[in-house]
Every structure is written in C-alpha cells, then in structure tokens.
C-alpha cells in the first residue's frame with residue numbers, strides 16, 4: 001500500500017470535538033486540512049466517501065463525525081444511532097485504509113463500558129458485562145468501530161488508533177432542548193429560567209448519577225498527542241478526573257448562570273449509568289493532563305453559547 005502525503009482530514013469539523021481539533025491543529029501551524037460539512041459529504045453514503053478519499057488521499061484522518069446525542073436522544077432513536085454510526089465509521093475506516101492514509105484516529109465513548117463495571121473504568125473492562133440500556137445501540141456501534149480498527153491493524157497493518165473520551169462539553173456544543181447532553185441542556189435551561197425569572201428549574205432524573213466531565217479543547221489536545229505519538233491496537237481512555245453528581249452539576253450551572261430559584265428533579269426521566277469514571281493512566285503515562293477545571297469550563301462554554309446566540 002503506497003502511503004499518502006495528502007492533507008489531514010477532520011471528519012465532523014463543525015461539531016463539538018471536530019471544531020476543537022481544527023482549532024488545535026491550526027493553532028499549531030497545520031495549514032493543509034481538508035474539511036467537508038455533512039451537507040457536502042454524507043459519510044453514510046459509501047460511494048461518495050470512496051470518491052472523496054480517492055480524490056484527496058488524506059495522510060491522517062480524525063474521525064469525529066458521528067450521530068451523537070444525550071440520554072433521551074439515544075433512548076428515543078436507537079435505530080438511527082446504530083445505523084448511522086455503523087455506516088459512517090465503516091465507510092471512513094475502509095476508504096481511509098484503501099487510499100493510503102498513514103493513520104486514523106477513531107472516537108469511541110465511555111458509554112461502551114458495562115453499566116456496573118468496577119470504577120474507575122480500565123480499558124480491560126470492555127465486554128465484561130451488560131451495557132446501559134439507554135445508549136446500548138450507540139455503544140454497540142462504537143464497540144464495532146473499535147473492533148474494526150483493531151481488525152484493520154491485524155489484517156492490513158493499518159495504523160488506526162482509538163480514543164475513549166468521557167462526557168464532553170465546550171464551545172460549539174449541541175444545545176438542543178431535548179437531544180443534547182447534560183451540560184448544554186442545563187446551561188440553556190438555567191439561562192432561560194433566569195431570563196424568565198422562573199421560580200424553579202427541572203433537572204432530569206434523581207440527580208444522584210455521577211459524571212466525569214472534560215472540556216472539549218482539553219480532549220483535542222489529547223487527540224493530537226495520540227495521533228502524533230501513539231500507535232497500538234489498545235484503546236486509550238481520555239478522562240479529566242473531574243467527577244460530580246448531577247445534583248452538584250446543577251448547582252454549579254445555577255451559580256455560573258446566576259440563577260437563584262429552586263431546583264426540582266424529574267424522576268420520570270432516565271438516570272442512565274450510575275457512574276462512569278475513567279481510568280486514564282495509559283494516557284497520563286504519555287504526559288497528558290486536563291487543563292480546564294470544570295467550573296472554569298462551564299463559564300467558558302456558557303459565554304461562548306451566549307456570544308453565538310447573540311450573533312445568530
């Protein structure tokens with residue numbers, strides 16, 4: 001296989017993670033990126049993906065394109081999460097290898113681990129127990145993507161690596177009222193409650209689940225480091241170590257937003273996994289640490305969202 005000297009392709013470059021990768025690469029002087037929006041290139045369309053890779057032959061691929069959503073979206077649309085993510089990753093991993101990419105980084109998620117695996121979650125815990133039902137379809141797709149990367153390395157010697165990030169948040173996140181993850185969901189809801197002088201804000205679930213949260217620009221730093229310095233079949237957890245309960249997170253968001261009303265928990269909504277704290281020691285051994293603490297990150301994400309909303 002003749003390896004390519006083409007550009008770097010960031011799939012999903014307008015998303016939370018993809019945009020942070022592009023910012024990081026450009027800040028470090030990379031100027032040969034090839035980018036395509038979802039409208040320009042639907043990655044579930046195999047002939048279109050094949051034509052794109054045949055034409056551009058990227059030397060590196062960051063696969064940050066996926067169908068992504070919070071607990072309610074995953075629980076509501078499992079067929080879409082399974083089908084679209086299997087199609088995207090299958091098309092991109094195969095065509096990247098076929099057209100000489102030197103390296104590909106695939107993004108999994110901490111939801112691939114068993115619902116009740118011992119904490120913190122080590123990479124070896126994969127497939128040792130049943131998954132969390134609310135996002136099982138998405139998790140199965142992600143596990144398949146991991147296995148595809150490992151299979152292409154074994155059979156073809158393709159340098160495909162896999163990162164398993166914890167829950168993320170940051171600039172350019174998805175703030176959809178129903179389909180977003182918890183941080184943007186609460187930032188928006190507390191903001192709207194403050195603006196409306198509402199007496200209470202509803203938070204989903206019991207407030208007892210624990211979540212580890214990582215700022216997207218910190219993840220991007222880890223992903224570029226892995227692309228430059230890591231080549232192995234073993235996946236790598238990327239966590240911040242900053243773990244809070246949903247109730248603690250709600251109070252942090254209220255403080256960041258400046259909301260002083262009541263908080264009520266809607267237990268008709270699912271809690272999901274009780275806890276998913278990652279063991280990130282494999283990454284720490286490469287010298288990476290998160291830089292943005294949770295409280296600072298929440299303030300940065302909130303300011304970014306308000307600025308974007310003001311200019312829309």
Ligand SMILES: NC(=O)C1=CN([C@@H]2O[C@H](COP(=O)(O)OP(=O)(O)OC[C@H]3O[C@@H](n4cnc5c(N)ncnc54)[C@H](OP(=O)(O)O)[C@@H]3O)[C@@H](O)[C@H]2O)C=CC1
Pocket residue numbers: 011012013014015016017018037038039041042043044063064065066067068084088107108109110164165166167168169172173174181
């Ligand atoms: N956010 C999180 O908490 C976590 C995310 N991850 C993983 O990180 C990666 C990026 O997630 P994140 O940035 O949060 O997600 P986003 O939804 O913010 O971004 C996903 C990007 O992929 C694009 N996309 C979706 N479907 C297609 C398609 N069929 N063809 C082309 N482009 C498509 C979207 O474009 P458009 O919006 O126009 O459809 C969007 O730009 C994913 O693999 C996700 O599983 C892992 C752990 C946690």
Ligand SMILES: C[C@H]1O[C@H](OP(=O)(O)OP(=O)(O)OC[C@H]2O[C@@H](n3cnc4c(=O)[nH]c(N)nc43)[C@H](O)[C@@H]2O)[C@@H](O)[C@@H](O)C1=O
Pocket residue numbers: 068069070071072074109110111134135138166167168179180181182183185186189203204205209211246269270271272273
């Ligand atoms: C990254 C990970 O993200 C998903 O899993 P999750 O971690 O459960 O995702 P979440 O952020 O949506 O919820 C975290 C917790 O927060 C509570 N919660 C309270 N209030 C709101 C709220 O307003 N919105 C949301 N979304 N959750 C809320 C919610 O009830 C739950 O207990 C996977 O589907 C999958 O996408 C994946 O890989």
